[in-house]
Amino acid sequence: LRVARVEHRHSVPRADDGRRLMPWLGTPSGSDVRGVGLYLRVATLMSGVAASRGLASSAPRIEASMARFRMPLTAACWWCSLCALGQAAEVSLFEGALPELPADSDAPACWRTFSCCEGSEATLSAELWQHVKSWYPKYHMRELLDSTPRMLERHYTFYNVYLRLQGSPLWRVWAADCYFGVIGILLNALPAIEFEEGLFVAQNVFAGALDMLMKNNKTVEANWTLPLEPLDLQLPFFLGVRGNDCQGSKLKVFVYDTGNFSLGSLFCSAGQWGVEVALHRYFAASACRTRDPDEADFFLVPDYRACHYHMAPTFQQRGLTRIEGDDYHSALIRNHKDKYRRDADADATFRKLLGELPFFKRRHGMDHIFIFSDQGFIVNFTHTFPTWREEISHSIFLTTEAFTPGCGPSCFNPWKDIVIPGHLDWDRIRLMRQHNLPSSERTLLFNFHGRLPVNHGYYENVTVRRALTELAHLPDVSIGGFIEEYFEVMGKSHFCIVPEGTSSWTNHLYESFFAGCIPLIVSDRFVLPFQDLIEWSQVSIRWPQNEVNVAMYLYIRDLVESRPADIAEMKKRVDAHACWFDFYAFDEKCSPYVAVVHALEKRKRAFPKYLHPEWWLPESGV
DSSP, X not given: OGGGOOOGGXXXXXXXXXXXXXXXXXXXXXXOHHHHHHHHHHHHHHSSOOOOSOSGGGHHHHHHHTTTTTOOTTHHHHHHHHHHHGGGOOOOOOSSSOOOOOOOTTSOHHXXXXXXOOBOTTSOBHHHHHHHXXXXXXXXXXXXXXXXHHHHHHHHHHHHHHHHHHHOTTHHHHHHHOHHHHHHHHHHXXXXXXXXXXXXXXXXXXXXXXXXXXXXXXXXXXXXXXXXHHHHTHHHHHTTOOOBOGGGOOOOEEEOOOGGGGOOHHHHTSSGGGHHHHHHHHHHTBXXXXXXXXXXXXXXXXXXXXXXXXXXXXXXXXXXXXXXTOSSOBSSSTTXXXXXXXXXXXXXXXXXXXTTOTTGGGGTTTTEEEEEOSSTTEETTTEEOTHXXXXXXXXXXXXXXXXXXXXXXXXXOTTTOEEOOOOOOHHHHHHHHHTOOOGGGOOEEEEEESOOTTTOGGGTTOHHHHHHHTTTTSTTEEEESOOTTHHHHHHTEEEEEEEOOSSSOOTHHHHHHHTTOEEEEEOTTOOOSOTTTOOGGGTOEEOOGGGOSHHHHHHHHHHHHHOHHHHHHHHHHHHHHGGGGOTTOOOSSSSHHHHHHHHHHHHHHHOOSOSOXXXXXXXXXX
């Protein structure tokens, strides 16, 4: 699709677009079948169909459409939020029901769904519509390319096409030519729209895309099918329009608006770093949120630090569409050099964030919450921001790892800090669950596939992973690098090995739960999350990491062969506990949000009233 990128100077519609298109849309001739088709489809759209000037009147229509669109009724709640937010928007293309073309036995089936996608000079070519179609069902997926900048380039490619569509006076021609292609452009452009135009605009563009789907839901007939669950789960949640009751808690959480520090909710929600976004969006849309700092129990500081650091390009990065004469920056990503953070500026950047927190010093930061999704205070293995020891040592850290390389145990205090799981993408969870076989059908003893000393330079000195490679030749195990059938292998293994990597924690632990694969933890310093809610000895085995050898293999083989009932029972408990690590579970009894709220309530009860106030005096009458 990068071949079709539209330069910024081309995003403004050409003045002669209408004149050039008019002969083609004029009185149809029998020889111009494409012209006849598009002429009739545009005429149908324009006859009695007015452009909407807002979404406020859409709520009744939308709620009535839920069943037709197979959306759960709970979606109506966040739809009402979108309707309220969208009163000033102009993103709804059509008001009222989409008109039907006159019945014509000779008309192609695609006419009825506005999905011929034959292309025109005013829109895209037929070939490019096919490129749009290839990305259409992947609108919600982020980690499809080999680097974070390249992932972002994909969304800016669609954003450039979106700008052309938005600026064109012939938007009805786009919809008549390739209705679902327009929806695909909007959905795939959303992350870039949020970066460039803000969350509010992204919310309304999302509402416009859904409104189009409500009016024309013939995706199967048009052969433009797409997964619907992300439209109800991921996108409304990360766009901040899906509310929650905060598990019924009475906590009061003040959520800072940290501006560019928390820019890019949709894009930064991918992968293990997505926990930075998930917890931010959860509390920002929760009943626990307060805008009154005087009644707040806690102050949440949103900061998408891991994502923003990984958006930095490398020298002459493979596959990146670089600016001419620039060895680093993308020509597609607007102002690419302003989108990412630099490792060398880590400490200064963090101090700048602290300077934007007006309520931090009232209690020396001990009621402020910071989220660390990877490597704690270490940035890309080498750079640190040591200011934390001076400034936020009393604050609460929600962190995926308690023992950070290069920082040690002093970076974590179990009395105030909370270990949290890493985020797993919804699609990975879905696929792992699909391949989760019953215990009786599993044929492998254990598996591990991922980064090893033989395939990644960072892991050259990780001895436990090197020891794993020495077990790869044994029967009924699967050990190696990345493989296409990873989820299938997990789903037919009794145990999934969870080894130490470049740090003590790994998302392999949480993946194993969704695959129904009992975790075999070989990371001695891995502090496990939610220990007061999960009895870890009932759902995992912990083995010394310096004893990964044939003895471990023989122990697991004997366990599987001699105690199948116990293995099956443990597997059931693993399945039952997966909800604790599912950031798309909004259940009142089991989800990572339940566990975090529970942990914060405990911290609140143990809070000191103050540390060392400057002074106090007796009250009058004492």
